[in-house]
Structure formats: structure tokens, C-alpha cells
Amino acid sequence: MPAIEDGGTWGILGGAFDPVHNGHLNLARQLLIVQDLSGVIFIPSCFHPCKNSRESTSYQDRVAMLKLALEPQLDFEICEIEADQQLSGYTLDTIRALKTTYTTASFRFIIGADNLRQLPSWHKPEELLEEVVFLVGSRPGFDFGPQWQLPCDRIELIPIEPVDISSSLVRQSLKEGISGVILDRLVPASVCEYIASHRLYQ
Numbered sequence: 001m002p003a004i005e006d007g008g009t010w011g012i013l014g015g016a017f018d019p020v021h022n023g024h025l026n027l028a029r030q031l032l033i034v035q036d037l038s039g040v041i042f043i044p045s046c047f048h049p050c051k052n053s054r055e056s057t058s059y060q061d062r063v064a065m066l067k068l069a070l071e072p073q074l075d076f077e078i079c080e081i082e083a084d085q086q087l088s089g090y091t092l093d094t095i096r097a098l099k100t101t102y103t104t105a106s107f108r109f110i111i112g113a114d115n116l117r118q119l120p121s122w123h124k125p126e127e128l129l130e131e132v133v134f135l136v137g138s139r140p141g142f143d144f145g146p147q148w149q150l151p152c153d154r155i156e157l158i159p160i161e162p163v164d165i166s167s168s169l170v171r172q173s174l175k176e177g178i179s180g181v182i183l184d185r186l187v188p189a190s191v192c193e194y195i196a197s198h199r200l201y202q
Contacts, residue, residue, distance in 0.1 A: 008038030
């Protein structure tokens with residue numbers, strides 16, 4: 001597998017990953033193939049400026065689950081740059097830190113179409129789009145909508161077959177006593193085992 005230090009074009013998938021689920025992996029896998037990326041970097045948020053960290057699973061648990069999920073994925077890797085450099089949690093600062101750290105690589109930021117409509121409310125979205133092109137995994141026929149105010153030339157809509165899973169769905173299902181068979185469809189088996197052994201989301 002190539003390393004980020006070797007250059008190439010890398011997708012970035014950031015988030016709380018609380019927990020990481022098969023929707024994350026599906027989005028990354030499809031865009032990796034369609035865009036011929038060198039790999040996809042998963043960046044777990046250490047500090048989320050828009051969320052109460054006391055309501056989240058610990059950073060250590062979220063990273064541990066992410067490492068288990070990515071272990072069999074040779075084209076995926078985890079990067080803890082937000083924790084290592086004590087970054088603000090704003091995507092703009094994370095992208096700039098990546099570009100400074102890995103000067104020979106280029107980056108594309110991956111999101112799902114459900115997050116695209118929130119992009120105008122992100123921290124300094126115009127500056128962010130100047131720093132990195134966004135790859136948006138979307139359902140066929142999806143468009144920006146009439147209220148879009150940001151430059152479309154920095155955003156590429158990539159039709160994919162999305163998997164309708166969210167971390168909040170996983171957490172709620174676990175609280176409601178979801179069966180193991182259904183949970184296996186939502187998260188990787190190794191993550192299921194970690195959640196059970198550490199009694200998370202109860």
C-alpha cells in the first residue's frame with residue numbers, strides 16, 4: 001500500500017466515528033475506486049466545535065473501533081493529526097495541517113450528500129473550498145438545490161449506491177437492544193465485538 005509521504009491523491013474522510021459503521025466504509029470504498037485515489041485517510045475528530053464532547057464516546061474508544069474496522073482495508077488508514085497537533089476541530093485547520101505535514105500529497109475531502117447542504121454553515125466554507133476539492137458521494141440525480149451559495153466548481157458530485165446508515169442510528173439501535181444479526185449489517189464484526197466487550201452505547 002502506498003504511504004501518504006510518497007505523494008499521490010488521497011481522499012479524506014473525517015468525523016466522530018461514534019461508532020464507525022459500514023456506511024462510512026462503503027462511501028470511502030466507492031469513491032476510492034471511482035476517483036482512482038491512492039487511498040483514503042480516516043481522521044477521527046478529537047475536539048468537535050459543534051458538539052458536546054461529554055456526550056460522545058471517548059476518543060480512545062472511537063479510535064480503537066476505527067483501527068479495528070480499517071485493519072483489513074489495505075487502501076484505508078487512520079490519521080490522528082487532530083489529536084497529535086491539538087487542532088481546533090475545524091475542517092479548515094485540519095486540511096491546512098495535512099497539507100503542511102504531507103507536502104508531496106494532494107487531497108480530496110469526502111462527504112455524503114446528506115452533509116452537503118450543511119456545508120455553507122461550516123467554519124469559513126469559502127476558504128475551505130479554496131484549500132481542497134470536495135468529493136460528494138450522492139444518489140444519482142442529486143443536485144445542489146436552488147439555495148446553493150458556494151462555488152460549485154470546487155465540489156464534485158459522484159453518483160454512488162449509498163448505504164443508509166448513521167452513527168446515531170447505530171447508537172439508538174443498541175440502546176433499544178438490537179439483535180446481533182442486524183448489528184452485523186450496520187458495523188464491522190470486529191467493531192461489534194469491541195462494543196459488546198466494552199459495554200458501549202447502553
